[in-house]
Amino acid sequence: AQSVTQPDIHITVSEGASLELRCNYSYGATPYLFWYVQSPGQGLQLLLKYFSGDTLVQGIKGFEAEFKRSQSSFNLRKPSVHWSDAAEYFCAVGYSGYSTLTFGKGTMLLVSP
Amino acid sequence: GAGVSQSPSNKVTEKGKDVELRCDPISGHTALYWYRQSLGQGLEFLIYFQGNSAPDKSGLPSDRFSAERTGGSVSTLTIQRTQQEDSAVYLCASSASTGFSSNQPQHFGDGTRLSIL
Numbered sequence: 243a244q245s246v247t248q249p250d251i252h253i254t255v256s257e258g259a260s261l262e263l264r265c266n267y268s269y270g271a272t273p274y275l276f277w278y279v280q281s282p283g284q285g286l287q288l289l290l291k292y293f294s295g296d297t298l299v300q301g302i303k304g305f306e307a308e309f310k311r312s313q314s315s316f317n318l319r320k321p322s323v324h325w326s327d328a329a330e331y332f333c334a335v336g337y338s339g340y341s342t343l344t345f346g347k348g349t350m351l352l353v354s355p
Numbered sequence: 356g357a358g359v360s361q362s363p364s365n366k367v368t369e370k371g372k373d374v375e376l377r378c379d380p381i382s383g384h385t386a387l388y389w390y391r392q393s394l395g396q397g398l399e400f401l402i403y404f405q406g407n408s409a410p411d412k413s414g415l416p417s418d419r420f421s422a423e424r425t426g427g428s429v430s431t432l433t434i435q436r437t438q439q440e441d442s443a444v445y446l447c448a449s450s451a452s453t454g455f456s457s458n459q460p461q462h463f464g465d466g467t468r469l470s471i472l
Contacts, residue, residue, distance in 0.1 A: 278463075283465070285463030286461075286463040332397065341386070341405060341411065342388065
């Protein structure tokens with residue numbers, strides 16, 4: 243069965259510092275990969291997605307993610323974090339032949355001044 | 356509107372009552388999903404509708420939960436005889452997925468926060 247692991251429940255980063263949120267998926271087929279962000283009281287907003295091609299994908303709000311097949315990973319990065327980035331981040335995976343996505347449990351990002 | 360709309364945004368009800376939650380997907384999206392998000396738990400898949408096909412109900416936690424989608428558009432999630440453990444945020448999402456692949460992103464509403472007293 244498909245699963246997504248986000249090993250960090252909480253991460254605290256200083257404003258202006260770089261950020262990397264980890265995501266690992268388990269399944270052999272070629273995945274479709276997504277990162278979503280959820281601010282308090284809001285739904286999930288799509289940050290970026292990977293389907294095929296260039297393994298480094300750019301998203302909104304200055305985020306990027308890199309697909310590494312050998313590591314079954316799709317880590318989210320941002321070179322300089324802003325206080326407004328404080329939110330919960332979810333990684334999700336989908337596959338051809340499957341209609342639904344599998345979500346990780348999320349990583350809560352806290353930004354310190 | 357341009358996005359997924361859910362109503363009500365908040366619902367407080369007494370244990371044992373029935374509740375109905377509504378989702379209005381993005382126009383033209385054939386796929387509609389319901390999720391439950393409990394504190395610190397991430398997203399729990401509940402049910403999936405694709406066009407006129409029979410829904411995938413594999414995530415519904417009990418027979419107190421049901422959902423329908425009328426005319427391929429608006430969906431209603433119904434919880435009968437609510438229990439305190441039903442307290443959660445219920446999120447709806449829609450996508451342009453054809454059902455043969457999950458390569459289309461899902462677009463989420465802001466959710467309904469359900470509190471059972």
